[in-house]
Amino acid sequence: MKRSLGVCYYPEHWDEAVWAEDARRMAEAGIRWVRIGEFAWSRMEPAPGRFDWHWLDRAIATLGAAGLKVVLGTPTATPPIWMVEKHPDMLPVDRHGSPRKFGSRRHYDFSHAGYREECRRIVRLMAERYGRDPHVAAWQTDNEYACHDTVHSYSDAARAAFRDWLAQRYQSTDALNRAWGNVFWSMEVTDWSQVDLPNGTVTEPNPSLSLAFRRFASEMVVEFNRVQVEEIRRHSDAPILHNYMGRVTDFDHFAVGADLDAASWDSYPIGFLSDRIENEPERKQTFLRQGDPDNQAFHHDLYRAVGRGRWWVMEQQPGPVNWAPWNPAPLPGMVRLWTWEAFAHGAEVVSYFRWRQAPFAQEQMHAGLLRPDSEPAPGLLEAAEVAQELERMPEIDLAPAPVALVFDYESAWAWEVQPQGRDFDFWRLAFAAYRALRRAGLSVDILPPDAADLSAYKLVLAPGLMRLSDPLREALARYEGLALVGPRTDTKTEELAIRVPLGPDLPGLDARVTLAESLPPGAEVPLENGGRFLHWFEHLEGDAPVAWRTLDGRPAILGNGRVRYLAGWPDDATFDGIVRGLCAEAGIETLDLPDGLRVRDTARHRFVFNYAPEPLPWAGTILIPPAGVFWESR
Amino acid sequence: MKRSLGVCYYPEHWDEAVWAEDARRMAEAGIRWVRIGEFAWSRMEPAPGRFDWHWLDRAIATLGAAGLKVVLGTPTATPPIWMVEKHPDMLPVDRHGSPRKFGSRRHYDFSHAGYREECRRIVRLMAERYGRDPHVAAWQTDNEYACHDTVHSYSDAARAAFRDWLAQRYQSTDALNRAWGNVFWSMEVTDWSQVDLPNGTVTEPNPSLSLAFRRFASEMVVEFNRVQVEEIRRHSDAPILHNYMGRVTDFDHFAVGADLDAASWDSYPIGFLSDRIENEPERKQTFLRQGDPDNQAFHHDLYRAVGRGRWWVMEQQPGPVNWAPWNPAPLPGMVRLWTWEAFAHGAEVVSYFRWRQAPFAQEQMHAGLLRPDSEPAPGLLEAAEVAQELERMPEIDLAPAPVALVFDYESAWAWEVQPQGRDFDFWRLAFAAYRALRRAGLSVDILPPDAADLSAYKLVLAPGLMRLSDPLREALARYEGLALVGPRTDTKTEELAIRVPLGPDLPGLDARVTLAESLPPGAEVPLENGGRFLHWFEHLEGDAPVAWRTLDGRPAILGNGRVRYLAGWPDDATFDGIVRGLCAEAGIETLDLPDGLRVRDTARHRFVFNYAPEPLPWAGTILIPPAGVFWESR
Amino acid sequence: MKRSLGVCYYPEHWDEAVWAEDARRMAEAGIRWVRIGEFAWSRMEPAPGRFDWHWLDRAIATLGAAGLKVVLGTPTATPPIWMVEKHPDMLPVDRHGSPRKFGSRRHYDFSHAGYREECRRIVRLMAERYGRDPHVAAWQTDNEYACHDTVHSYSDAARAAFRDWLAQRYQSTDALNRAWGNVFWSMEVTDWSQVDLPNGTVTEPNPSLSLAFRRFASEMVVEFNRVQVEEIRRHSDAPILHNYMGRVTDFDHFAVGADLDAASWDSYPIGFLSDRIENEPERKQTFLRQGDPDNQAFHHDLYRAVGRGRWWVMEQQPGPVNWAPWNPAPLPGMVRLWTWEAFAHGAEVVSYFRWRQAPFAQEQMHAGLLRPDSEPAPGLLEAAEVAQELERMPEIDLAPAPVALVFDYESAWAWEVQPQGRDFDFWRLAFAAYRALRRAGLSVDILPPDAADLSAYKLVLAPGLMRLSDPLREALARYEGLALVGPRTDTKTEELAIRVPLGPDLPGLDARVTLAESLPPGAEVPLENGGRFLHWFEHLEGDAPVAWRTLDGRPAILGNGRVRYLAGWPDDATFDGIVRGLCAEAGIETLDLPDGLRVRDTARHRFVFNYAPEPLPWAGTILIPPAGVFWESR
């Protein structure tokens, strides 16, 4: 498949006189796609029912005339002030009960029916007007669902909708009381109006309630998005996407993705390194201007799964951003590296955010491809270089990966509700497993929790799945490769109670978790051959053979057939040892890579990326410079 | 006295079919007591005025039939949702003014008159029904007063009750203005309605107001508890207890205890090490699976004082808990060690929390004596071992301790209101003194602040008592042993003003504190022979002889007669030197113990406990294993 | 000019019987000024409209009879409770929307019109009564504006006043939308009622709005103060002052100062070291009992500028305070040192806070010149020593400083709104520059941001001025000395947008900032000869010569004429090198001082202060003891 570049553009920010020149320069740089419209509601509908589409007509026409394909965004992430005046109760409410006010973005509650209908209305009008426009080649719904912690709202609207949802799910309060164990602490209810949202209790609320609220909130996002998809589909055949964010687990992306044609995400490697990745300070220092060497790849692979193979980078960091705790500039070459890495993982389009740095408002310190004075910023030159390389490059097609990692949003919620230890979560564990695979030079596919067929993979990792889906349990039973599950896997019921008989219930594996320990920083469980568990350790019982032991003789990995259960959270070196051992057993070739070098295999190429700030050797004879991208035929 | 074991049980959590088997297994394990009922209001009274006692009748009968004695808890810590609907203003309110909602426990304001009457009603009904039941051998009021920071509520109910309380105490606003120095910053009031709770002021409120609020809040707990005691006493002769928590100073336990027959507390050594004890990280690491080696003993001795000699452990940690920041499992043997240590300090009963781990709701990750699947958890085996040892053990009777430590809740409030330095409080100072005594191998009695007779002790420590009670002042005047008081002792009035003439006013000691300094971490006042003060240093003046000096020649300890005043907060080694010096002078034998070994003397035995994770030598020839308990005749 | 001492006194706190004796002892100690009245509203007007001036009459008469000159404070920082009952909406509201309650001080919103009129009323009455009193020789308005974060209030009163202020400033919402770039994120408004205060938005609000709110809030302080000045001036010729605090940037002190006759500030060297100065912990340790060696001087110089040459220390720390995180006592001699340092910087009066330590209420642990029992505290002896030295000292007149530093409150707001990196602000940068000058032994003048004449100085530093005023830009164009500006200087418009064409726009300097980076702790930009930038680095472009480069060849300082642009935030050693290089070029003599020694030149003397805890050598032959003050003729 031929991959291409895009850019995010805000015609409403600029004098109409420069649009044509901007479009010309985009095209000249090799850009093929331009995303517009997603924050422009106050310009489309300046007052309730009063519309102005003309400027947008002209913008699309101008961009199209330059040969650009338009991604048209729905503006529902930024309802105008008149909307809030019309629906004062549409504002999301924080966990302390304070409404979160107008004045920035995402100031709406996903469960507010009135606002949802307003969104249906504006999207219908856009779809009617632009659904058949030849320049509109794709759609984006809303913008970055969940950003700024907006999935969990404690509003009256949310409370009412949650009660309806519970009534639907449990049918009777008796059933709910039983399902949640409300007899504990006299929490039993006799009327739906007695169930409240899980904020503000004296001490922690019932974890089953907390999990139910997360499920509900996730479904509200799915429903909110579906309304827009329905309206667009009525009038347009162009693919519909949403731009997800990094390390967001507040809603089930697989469920939202099921309604869309492709996934996309907003990749800010340096911002994310700063504000959402756990790393020792020295390691953050090393990758300060490059970003974590695995975080982009992880999300590429995750969103490829969410998009069922089709995905984009909708926003690619092109220089320093404004929103992280600190905002250094990328190392020269990194914009190119990030772009190539996305393509190597299968991105159809990599679209930079944004064309010209806005000199005003919240993101004025966020770099663009152009400076505020319209001169080229460093990112533009690197983007143009990629465009030229793409021209010369044979098509990039994906190859099947030898290993898969299962990722499950519900498990993330379950860990969040019931961490049992302060400093870890499901995402971090899944990412730790992913990193170990990457350090071994492996290309990875990520699978949803209901994956029903594992046969394409020699090795499957499924750490931390608190509950196992029926399809996955059955797939594991049929599976002939090697699977590593645990810790915490299959130890809980759908309602987040402990499974009795004790889990896991895995095919051919007699093992159960009798007790779980969480460990503070500094504490560890040493293993018999030098490794160690951090954070978490489970006491296992069962007849399954012990594949690896703790130093004091307890099971660290149980099982010798096709399914192994991992009793703890290995540190990086231990995870490396585990992964390499499993690969050797499964017949998967691994690599010894210097830290910072990462590899990705496509159908015809092996790509090598140097995230390190110094040159690193590859294949004995080649020295890849910092931020260097190298590829060779396979 | 013959000591015995108990367990906490929740018949309402389990199918009635398993009750008898559970009871049988308890008895078989050597358990003699079973606590029930304390969270079951929604099952006793499912709707207002609609009662169901039958299940409880049957539960008591079933347990009693197995030979178990029942501790019946009042369910007032968990009012059902209909109660909150009936009294919406009964919810406690946090310092930001937000009500703390239904959905967990302790969701009531101690000063709410309506809820207090509801509690009287349910307790009366329980007492009427079970007061003469032969199986009900003890009562527990409510559960863990103060837990989850519920003593200080800023509700309308609290505000109104506080104003009444003030009017009663001060009789006129003029008197209140004078007592508090309200002329400062024009804070004078002319009507009781003008006095508000001490939350939300622009900068700190008047410390006299803050102290008055703490006094008021403590009295509300006393009154709340007294209502229940009154109702139970009318119908039952069984002893009444309450289960206190660890390191709680929000109410005066001596005052609550005065209405009860015995004290009890909930001992979670590993949880408390994690969430409420100051220790260097490495030290926490060392005792990660054992708990702080002095914290249990301190509370045992404190609650023995609160119970006027009679006390229990009502809840003993049996394995990992769920609520601390991290929750490791105890070292094998620790459940036995903790139990024996409690008996050595005089516990009549040690009762484990809980029988079977609940697979549902908030505490599902909290271990029990049984696993959720009813198999024995490690704690059960250790409990059974203790039960057998108890059988063989001659009776354990208490011996008088050579040293006493005075503990005063009002001083804790005064330090909290007026810490003058960020990282220290009264409890920490008292515990520092206690630890020094324990490191010297001493058994300790804790005394209330109004102790009127010290003659049983050769040495009394009374650090940090901001105000000296009249009885204690007189007792000190009569005292012929050695007393060490200070820092801060007797420097304040009842209203938390500075005493003028400057305090302390101690018998035969001409000394006054002219100035107090608080010191940040890292700062110290070096003493002349190698010791040092941290946190706090007072400039003393007076004719009393100087027993110890700072390196620059100022008094560090004043007084050479029977009362000494300590001018600062000694570090551990300095405290050791002080304690050993005083003991030598007072003719008290001290021991040199390796760190982790602790000693407790009873009438007939010397008990030695090894809290260290490695074996430690005792008496030259004996090696006590980790978690080991050793006893020898005295 | 002959300098003199003062003290703060609260006759309302003491029995009238001791006033005369207090006054006599003040005079005896050499004190000439006494400040009274500033918290006594509840005694002046115990009920609305009911006044009692007699006690104040007698207090003034008694103090005056002892030869003391009275500074009369207006009591508007502590409105009595009846005032709050009369104007419930006068309370300031925190950023979460909670009113900040009565019960301490500063519980008013600067923008509340009703309270402002109440202040006008009480001040008018005071001015009428005491305006011609021969003993009232100066006035103080209110007390410590901004203390306890009270400038930014989110009350209804503030919201309404802000909307009026915006309407006045922008005239139309269209203009406001354009000025702020509200098209971004559909934030456009069509009615003033749609503009809200910048708290509680989902993510950050528009920085232009945030800056406008800070401007508005600062003007409210100016207006609030002006009302009082107007009333006093009508009846009194005595100078009017306000007592500012340390490191407060929430309002424009130059603007408030323009209405006053002199500035004053409250100098708490040890408290401020503890709670508001960035220093490594070891350095804080070194200066624990002395205070930061530059912080007092900085504020002396700043407030000399604010007072247009006339300034006092209104409150001088005399011993330990009560309000810092930790409160150690000063090193013996420091009270004298601080006093002399203030005089050397031009203080007309240094007034100690307070005469006698109050044994009651919030500040009971705050030392005074007397102890609570009326005995002399250490500070009194040092004050008396200074008084005697002053007698013998020839007059102290100021000399022009060779270097100036520009300080700009608006830039502080702009940095606060848009830090772009978490741990730094404008004040910190300005202070870093000031410290470098002081380490070089230089006396410094501080200039306001609209300084129109720089000709008195050989060197001017203007770091971090986000916007350059027209007068300063013109002064720079005319300037013949050396000026160092940057980083961030002149890169923004008045509305906090990025300047296009890119700034700075400096005379004779072709340079522009194309990109800015913020750097986390540990990250640095190394410079070519060993120095380094921390926190901040700008990419510069332009034809101006490069005076200093980064290690990788980018401009670190641009310009070789009279104006240089600094591209980053130098660490201390680098700043030393830059300052010494510029001084050498400008013909300014610098000194090599041991750390802790500081120098200040007046017309006739060179003063040397030893802030170190050990003796330090001066001029080869002299050893200045800790806390020592040395002066020699120039």
Ligand SMILES: [Zn+2]
């Ligand atoms: Zn969330």
Ligand SMILES: [Zn+2]
């Ligand atoms: Zn509290």
Ligand SMILES: [Zn+2]
């Ligand atoms: Zn502020």
